[in-house]
Structure formats: structure tokens, C-alpha cells
Amino acid sequence: MGATELASALKGLRGALESVRLPLPGPSVGEHRARRRALLDQLDDYVLPRLANLEAPLLAVVGGSTGAGKSTLVNTLIGREVSRSGVIRPTTMSPVLVFNPAEQDWFADERILPGLARTNVSSTGTSSIQLVPEPSLPRGLALLDAPDIDSVSQANRRLASQLLQAADLWLFVTSAARYADAVPWQFLTSAAERGAAVAVVCNRIPPAGMNLVPGDLARLMSERGLAESPLFAVPETVVDEAGLLPDAAVAPIRAHLASLAVDNQRRDGVVARTLDGAVRAMTEQSRTLAGAVRDQAGVADQLRHDAETAFDEAARAVSVRSADGTLLRGEVLTRWQDYVGTSEFTRAIDSRISRLRDRLTALFKGEPSQALQASAAAGSGLEALIIEQGRAAAERAGVAWRANPAGRELVAAHPELARASEGLDERARAAIRDWQADVLALVTEQGKGRRTTARVAAAGVNGVGAALMIVIFAHTAGLTGAEIGVAGGTTVVAQRLLESIFGDDAVRRLANTAKKYLDTRVVRLMDSELERYRSLLDELGVDESAAARLEAAVAAVEDVRAGRPSDPAQITAGEQQDPPVGAPRESVRIERVDADGAGSVVDAEIIDETGERS
Incomplete structure (x- = not known):
């Protein structure tokens, strides 16, 4: 089946999700409500727009922890300041979208992220997105600098999560000091579970850590299902007067992104993998939501029964007495x-x-x-x-x-x-x-x-x-x-x-x-x-019937996925799914730049079934 049939089935799923109500309070209800909202956002922000525009540029969202250097990295990749950076946190509040001017039509309207107003100037709010045309960026690629995933601002955290869900590729930025933090790994594990395309940048690695940190981070990635994701190691270095890193420090990252932009087959593979993973995760999570709806209906029935029993007993007691x-x-x-x-x-x-x-x-x-x-x-x-x-x-x-x-x-x-x-x-x-x-x-x-x-x-x-x-x-x-x-x-x-x-x-x-x-x-x-x-x-x-409608919509999506041809242009990536978390992994490719600016590639990190390196 092609993208049209899948889009139709997913619109049916969206309608079923829209009808879901979880009004009763309970221990996991907040989580289920957030899941429903996230699924609707991802359908609106990414999945349906991407299915309708498969030829659109690859959207790489740059996200990560507070102080990891995301904006500095984006500015360096572009060659000028397009996203404000600094020591006062958070620096990025309104997301910044950079693209080739020839492809502005893809982003000027609300094809993606329809809930965000378009603007040409920097903003401090979370309700708009700044558009930055940049001729130096190759056609077929767009970069989006997102707020911090662990920002002190709840609105920033929520927007960062929404933007990452709208990415064809996650360019996930962390630092030598923060790479083992729990919050980043929650996002990365989620990406691995749904088979999203991810590239990880470990920034600000001190010279003494260049031989230790990348290997340890690669081990963590392998253990969490991200062995196939490229890892870029960027050394701690001094920025120039414009606030940019040395060009050599980001050269491997720039080359990786450029190759995705110009290589249609690789680009289609990234889009197919991420999109198919998103749809697969949606069906799984929607089934969980259907179960939550039935649980709520069961709770409501029990509460109704308890009240009815109390007053039925009262009427019976009056009748007897x-x-x-x-x-x-x-x-x-x-x-x-x-x-x-x-x-x-x-x-x-x-x-x-x-x-x-x-x-x-x-x-x-x-x-x-x-x-x-x-x-x-x-x-x-x-x-x-x-x-x-x-x-x-x-x-x-x-x-x-x-x-x-x-x-x-x-x-x-x-x-x-x-x-x-x-x-x-x-x-x-x-x-x-x-x-x-x-x-x-x-x-x-x-x-x-x-x-x-x-x-x-x-x-x-x-x-x-x-x-x-x-x-x-x-x-x-x-x-x-x-x-x-x-x-x-x-x-x-x-x-x-x-x-x-x-x-x-x-x-x-x-x-x-x-x-x-x-x-x-x-x-x-x-x-x-x-x-x-x-x-x-x-x-x-x-409404318990909402569970049946949701399950029927999920079944329709799964039927379409099962019948699709394997052409990546028609969004079929069934053969590209990651192996299960914890399974033996291939080597993690680490792109590294030495402190003197000389680049090198480490391919020797092999993780076997016991977790030992060779």
C-alpha cells in the first residue's frame, strides 16, 4: 500500500484518538492523557504532513540537555549566528528553523508544526517558530534548534518533546559532563523503541576524556538499542569572536548531514525508518490507550454500581421495615x-x-x-x-x-x-x-x-x-x-x-x-x-465504545502497513527496524575530532553478547 492509503487510515486513527476521553482521576490517568495528546500532536506535526509531502526536505531537530551547546553547534554548522547562545538558561525558547531559501515554501505554511506561528524575528515565547533562510545550507535539509529537554521551564520541556517527535532525524546533543543523565536517556530510549533515526553529538569533551567518554557513551547507546546510530565526539575548545566552534570540530557532523541531503536513497531510508517507527509506536500506544479507556469505563461502572447498591439497599430496607x-x-x-x-x-x-x-x-x-x-x-x-x-x-x-x-x-x-x-x-x-x-x-x-x-x-x-x-x-x-x-x-x-x-x-x-x-x-x-x-x-x-473505535482504527492502520510494498518512497521500512533492546549489536561508529583539529574515525568498538569490548 502507498502513502495515500496509510494517510487515510491514520486520519481514521486520529479521529478515534480525538474521541477518547479519560475524565476520571487515577494513578496513571495523567500519563495516559499526556500520551493521547502526544499522539495527536505527532500526527498533526509530523506523520500526516510527512506522508502528504514525502519529497519535502529532511528535518533534523537539534535537541538535548541544558548547556550542551546546541545553539553553538547549529551556528557553527551554518557558519554564522542564527540561534542565540549564551550562559543564561534557557537561551533557546522559541525554536529556530534554518533551511535553504529555495525550499521556503515547505516551511512557510503550516505543513509541519501547525500549532506554531511563523515569524522572521527571534522570540522568547513558545508559541512561535523563527524561520531563517540560509543559502549555505544544502537543499534537501533543514535544521531546527529546539529548547532544552530538561529546561527549568515546563513550557520549554513540553515544546522540546513535541519538536523531537516531529523530526525525521534527531541530532541529539549532550556533553561529557551530562551524557549519563537520566532525562536524555529517557528520550533516547524512546527513540530506540520506535526505531527513529538518531545521531548523537557528545560535546565539550576534555582532552583527557577523548579516549574514555566516547567509548563509554557508545556502550550506553549499544545497551539501549542505538548501536546503529552515529556518535560524534566534539572536543572541548575555545569559540571564536563570533561564538563559533572551529570548523574542523563539526566537519564530520556537517558531512553526515550533507550526505543525507544529497543522497536520495539514504534520505528516503531515514524518512522511511523514522516514519514507520512513529506509526508502529502509535499503534502500540493507541492500544494501551484503548485499555485505559476500558479501565475508566470499568471504574465508572463500579462507582455507579456502588451508588446504586447503596440506594437500592435503602429502598429494600424501607420496604421490609x-x-x-x-x-x-x-x-x-x-x-x-x-x-x-x-x-x-x-x-x-x-x-x-x-x-x-x-x-x-x-x-x-x-x-x-x-x-x-x-x-x-x-x-x-x-x-x-x-x-x-x-x-x-x-x-x-x-x-x-x-x-x-x-x-x-x-x-x-x-x-x-x-x-x-x-x-x-x-x-x-x-x-x-x-x-x-x-x-x-x-x-x-x-x-x-x-x-x-x-x-x-x-x-x-x-x-x-x-x-x-x-x-x-x-x-x-x-x-x-x-x-x-x-x-x-x-x-x-x-x-x-x-x-x-x-x-x-x-x-x-x-x-x-x-x-x-x-x-x-x-x-x-x-x-x-x-x-x-x-x-x-x-x-x-x-465512553467505553471509544475503546472499540480506537482498536478498529489501529487494526486498519496495521492492515495497511502489512500490505505495503517495500519501496521507501511509499514509506515501507518494515525490514529496517532495530533489533530488540539488549540483543547483540554491531559496532558503534564514532566520529571524533582531536584537540588539534585533526579528524579520525574509531571503528574498533565491538560489543558482544556479554557486553565486552573487542
């Missing part, structure tokens, strides 16, 4: 007894039901206000139970979320999630009022018959409704001692009252229906409390 006799105590019993005159009514229950029906009006001593009080007392007990369980559910949800790293940060940002909402009490009262209205409506509907209507009227609609509530609270589990006898008698009174009015079957239907209405309203109330947790998770926008 509203039917196990727990509510048949205290105010409920007192008001019901006031209404029916428990002792006399209970004795009358022993009479025949027909006689009870005939004497129903005479037996009831209760006033309408007492019926209302009995109903209100039943509702009050339910209200307290619901509020208690709603608060307990919020506490359980908060505890469960705090046990999860992501949930812990969410609760810290939204502490109200660990307690019931401010409106719970009022919504509980409203739910009970609505349920009591349901009960009265049931009683009224069931009592539409002429004789039944008279019986309901005799006891009062509110009284009959209260009796139905008492029956719902009927079972005596949870009560002990004298309470059982009192509550049991109370339940019998209510049950017999309802049976005398509606009949056995109708009472069972009424009780079941009223209980279902109660449970439904409690579930709705708990759902309204749960909605705070659901809404927060929904607003975060965790």
Missing part, C-alpha cells in the same frame, strides 16, 4: 387507639361479623380529627424511616467511593455526595403525602358500592385509610414483650374493620396494591437521591 411491625409502636399505636377505642372494639370483634356490621357506627368512638391524627402518625413513622435510610444510603455511597482512588477524588471535589441532599426531608414528606392520597383513592374506589359506601362513611375515609396502613405494617417481627400483644391486637382491629367493610379478598388486594404504591414511591425517591451520582458520572463522559 414498613411491613415487619417496626412502625406499629409509639405515636402510631396511640393515635390508632384514640380513634377506635381499642379495648371495646377488640371485645366486639368476638361477636359475629354480621352483628359487627350492624353495630359499626355505634362501636366507633373516633372523631374525624382523630382519624386524621392516626393517619398522620402512620405517615410520620414512614417519613422518619425513609429519611433515615436515605441518609444511611448517602453515607454508604460516600464510603464506597472513597475506597476507590477515582471516587475518592470525586468525593473530595464534591463533598455533598457523602451526605443526603438538602431536599431529602421535604421530598420524603411529599412522597408520604402522595402515598396517603393513593391509599384514600384506593379506599374510595373500592367503596363505590351502595352498602360499602355506607360502611366507609360510618368509619370515615381517613379512618379506613389509616386501618389499611396499619394492616400494611401488620407483621410483628422486630417487636418484643408487651409491644407484640398491643401491636397484634391493633392489627386485628384494623384487619377486621376492613374485612367488615370490603370482604377478605378485597382487603388482601387493597393491602397488596397499597404496599406496591408505597414501594414504588420510595424507589422513586431513592432514585432521585441517586441521580446526583449518576449525573456526575454521566457528565464526565466516560
Whole structure:
């Protein structure tokens, strides 16, 4: 397959990466977010522009540690100061791009690094790039002086990393004093892992170290998969009045770059190797991102489940405790007894039901206000139970979320999630009022018959409704001692009252229906409390389907790569990949300039499987 097909597949990958969201906090989330941003930047800054312009000049990005002499090296390679150097760090903040004037069209627009504004003057910001046309630079090559990878400025470090990802060739500059530092090797190891074309310059080597430092650095390069990368050893020397190194000190570097510019086959090989390595690394990292998306979806599902379980348990507890006799105590019993005159009514229950029906009006001593009080007392007990369980559910949800790293940060940002909402009490009262209205409506509907209507009227609609509530609270589990006898008698009174009015079957239907209405309203109330947790998770926008889209896009890219011909001009470098890190390596070629300016090449550094030199 050619560059067009690969570019199309990579655009699909870019779209899938754009849709990835990792909103939940967690131990590795910051790393995954940075990886996603870096992949999008590399697609925009380098991979897609390079695929669209394979004949564009080779872009060599000069990067490295603070004080390694990058700008001085660039200036010396050009023969004049094009990038400011000095002892105050950082010196390079705005990147400097040097190219042959005949090739300005390649760089004047936003073909590469589209996020950076073009300027013709030096800048101290990180949002622009200075363009410097230079006739002495051979056509087919451009040099970009990047900020320090270990700059004290975070913006500089971020830009340096972005620019290195946009390079066809990394010209990595370090010094004899800094070549073993950890930060440079993080970048170099990353380059080796993705098969990028790299050349390393070890600068400012003192005379005493010329026989030791290059060899040791070559060993480190071999161990980290960079054995095939050229290493240039530049001695410590005095700069001239223009701030330039002796020309002989950089001659091997200049020759290496010039040969890449003029040798189309070598140039195509560098572009193919770097581009193919970048695409391969993208597919691997995108798969990792897809896994991170699924992990986030799993965390979001667990948090949602924890909250739902807490409030489901609350609704279940209300359902059980509203039917196990727990509510048949205290105010409920007192008001019901006031209404029916428990002792006399209970004795009358022993009479025949027909006689009870005939004497129903005479037996009831209760006033309408007492019926209302009995109903209100039943509702009050339910209200307290619901509020208690709603608060307990919020506490359980908060505890469960705090046990999860992501949930812990969410609760810290939204502490109200660990307690019931401010409106719970009022919504509980409203739910009970609505349920009591349901009960009265049931009683009224069931009592539409002429004789039944008279019986309901005799006891009062509110009284009959209260009796139905008492029956719902009927079972005596949870009560002990004298309470059982009192509550049991109370339940019998209510049950017999309802049976005398509606009949056995109708009472069972009424009780079941009223209980279902109660449970439904409690579930709705708990759902309204749960909605705070659901809404927060929904607003975060965790989308597990993004993982499948990303994996499908990765598969499409890999299919194209697998079917490409081996022509470097069509970006096929499958045979040019580095051997695995740690495998036996060839010799590291070290280009060295002696202190007197005489050049020499060392080819004798051979690293075998044991790491020994020969």
C-alpha cells in the first residue's frame, strides 16, 4: 500500500484518538492523557504532513540537555549566528528553523508544526517558530534548534518533546559532563523503541576524556538499542569572536548531514525508518490507550454500581421495615387507639361479623380529627424511616467511593455526595403525602358500592385509610414483650374493620396494591437521591465504545502497513527496524575530532553478547 492509503487510515486513527476521553482521576490517568495528546500532536506535526509531502526536505531537530551547546553547534554548522547562545538558561525558547531559501515554501505554511506561528524575528515565547533562510545550507535539509529537554521551564520541556517527535532525524546533543543523565536517556530510549533515526553529538569533551567518554557513551547507546546510530565526539575548545566552534570540530557532523541531503536513497531510508517507527509506536500506544479507556469505563461502572447498591439497599430496607411491625409502636399505636377505642372494639370483634356490621357506627368512638391524627402518625413513622435510610444510603455511597482512588477524588471535589441532599426531608414528606392520597383513592374506589359506601362513611375515609396502613405494617417481627400483644391486637382491629367493610379478598388486594404504591414511591425517591451520582458520572463522559473505535482504527492502520510494498518512497521500512533492546549489536561508529583539529574515525568498538569490548 502507498502513502495515500496509510494517510487515510491514520486520519481514521486520529479521529478515534480525538474521541477518547479519560475524565476520571487515577494513578496513571495523567500519563495516559499526556500520551493521547502526544499522539495527536505527532500526527498533526509530523506523520500526516510527512506522508502528504514525502519529497519535502529532511528535518533534523537539534535537541538535548541544558548547556550542551546546541545553539553553538547549529551556528557553527551554518557558519554564522542564527540561534542565540549564551550562559543564561534557557537561551533557546522559541525554536529556530534554518533551511535553504529555495525550499521556503515547505516551511512557510503550516505543513509541519501547525500549532506554531511563523515569524522572521527571534522570540522568547513558545508559541512561535523563527524561520531563517540560509543559502549555505544544502537543499534537501533543514535544521531546527529546539529548547532544552530538561529546561527549568515546563513550557520549554513540553515544546522540546513535541519538536523531537516531529523530526525525521534527531541530532541529539549532550556533553561529557551530562551524557549519563537520566532525562536524555529517557528520550533516547524512546527513540530506540520506535526505531527513529538518531545521531548523537557528545560535546565539550576534555582532552583527557577523548579516549574514555566516547567509548563509554557508545556502550550506553549499544545497551539501549542505538548501536546503529552515529556518535560524534566534539572536543572541548575555545569559540571564536563570533561564538563559533572551529570548523574542523563539526566537519564530520556537517558531512553526515550533507550526505543525507544529497543522497536520495539514504534520505528516503531515514524518512522511511523514522516514519514507520512513529506509526508502529502509535499503534502500540493507541492500544494501551484503548485499555485505559476500558479501565475508566470499568471504574465508572463500579462507582455507579456502588451508588446504586447503596440506594437500592435503602429502598429494600424501607420496604421490609414498613411491613415487619417496626412502625406499629409509639405515636402510631396511640393515635390508632384514640380513634377506635381499642379495648371495646377488640371485645366486639368476638361477636359475629354480621352483628359487627350492624353495630359499626355505634362501636366507633373516633372523631374525624382523630382519624386524621392516626393517619398522620402512620405517615410520620414512614417519613422518619425513609429519611433515615436515605441518609444511611448517602453515607454508604460516600464510603464506597472513597475506597476507590477515582471516587475518592470525586468525593473530595464534591463533598455533598457523602451526605443526603438538602431536599431529602421535604421530598420524603411529599412522597408520604402522595402515598396517603393513593391509599384514600384506593379506599374510595373500592367503596363505590351502595352498602360499602355506607360502611366507609360510618368509619370515615381517613379512618379506613389509616386501618389499611396499619394492616400494611401488620407483621410483628422486630417487636418484643408487651409491644407484640398491643401491636397484634391493633392489627386485628384494623384487619377486621376492613374485612367488615370490603370482604377478605378485597382487603388482601387493597393491602397488596397499597404496599406496591408505597414501594414504588420510595424507589422513586431513592432514585432521585441517586441521580446526583449518576449525573456526575454521566457528565464526565466516560465512553467505553471509544475503546472499540480506537482498536478498529489501529487494526486498519496495521492492515495497511502489512500490505505495503517495500519501496521507501511509499514509506515501507518494515525490514529496517532495530533489533530488540539488549540483543547483540554491531559496532558503534564514532566520529571524533582531536584537540588539534585533526579528524579520525574509531571503528574498533565491538560489543558482544556479554557486553565486552573487542
